[in-house]
Amino acid sequence: MTSIITGDIINSRKQDSTDWIIGLKAIFNTVGASPQVWEIYRGDEFQIEIIDPSLSLHYALLIKSYLRSINLDARMAIGVGDKKYTAQSISESNGSAFVHSGALFETLKKQKINLAIATADNSINEELNLMLQLSLSFMDFWLIQSAEFTFISLKNPDLSQEEIGRLLEINQAAVSRRKSRAKFDLVLALDNYFRKKIKLHNV
Numbered sequence: 001m002t003s004i005i006t007g008d009i010i011n012s013r014k015q016d017s018t019d020w021i022i023g024l025k026a027i028f029n030t031v032g033a034s035p036q037v038w039e040i041y042r043g044d045e046f047q048i049e050i051i052d053p054s055l056s057l058h059y060a061l062l063i064k065s066y067l068r069s070i071n072l073d074a075r076m077a078i079g080v081g082d083k084k085y086t087a088q089s090i091s092e093s094n095g096s097a098f099v100h101s102g103a104l105f106e107t108l109k110k111q112k113i114n115l116a117i118a119t120a121d122n123s124i125n126e127e128l129n130l131m132l133q134l135s136l137s138f139m140d141f142w143l144i145q146s147a148e149f150t151f152i153s154l155k156n157p158d159l160s161q162e163e164i165g166r167l168l169e170i171n172q173a174a175v176s177r178r179k180s181r182a183k184f185d186l187v188l189a190l191d192n193y194f195r196k197k198i199k200l201h202n203v
Helices: 020-031 053-069 094-110 122-139 145-155 159-166 172-182 184-201
Strands: 002-010 038-041 045-049 073-081 115-118
Touching: 002 053, 002 094, 002 122, 020 038, 020 045, 020 053, 020 184, 045 053, 045 145, 053 073, 053 115, 053 184, 073 094, 094 115, 115 122, 122 184, 145 159, 145 184, 159 172, 172 184
Parallel strands: 073 115
Antiparallel strands: 002 045, 002 073, 038 045
């Protein structure tokens, strides 16, 4: 089993690609090398394989919080399934994970939803997508400061608030306020539940 995130940058033309592409590539490079593990194509679309499906939401949240921190956003479809053919380029590989991700991605724009998951289990899809839609009611509206806090915290889970404050050059009280505004405890709870659900059902 594996997972594929297919996505695009929303309203990418409002900013020069140099504003976001370096940071996005830095996230992708922590997973593996391009083009076999990830690709950015057509200017603002991307695809990345997360071999452990339980970690797919974590990376989607990293991508989203990074982009929100620079006043952009992404539309992402997580597909979970198998990988039957591995090509030199991820866009040429195939399997049910790719099919689930690609088909779901095509529907997101019409549904005006920025993050969803598709597996072979419709009951899991229904449950997790409801949770994701509820979380998007605040994540889609993260202010830059909230998104920046979320990105740093997800990327560095062992950092204390004091250490995060030093990175952001703000005091601990300000860090605590940003954590609250980002609803970061809910974000972590969602990610942890997602991991358990995916592992339990081995979808």
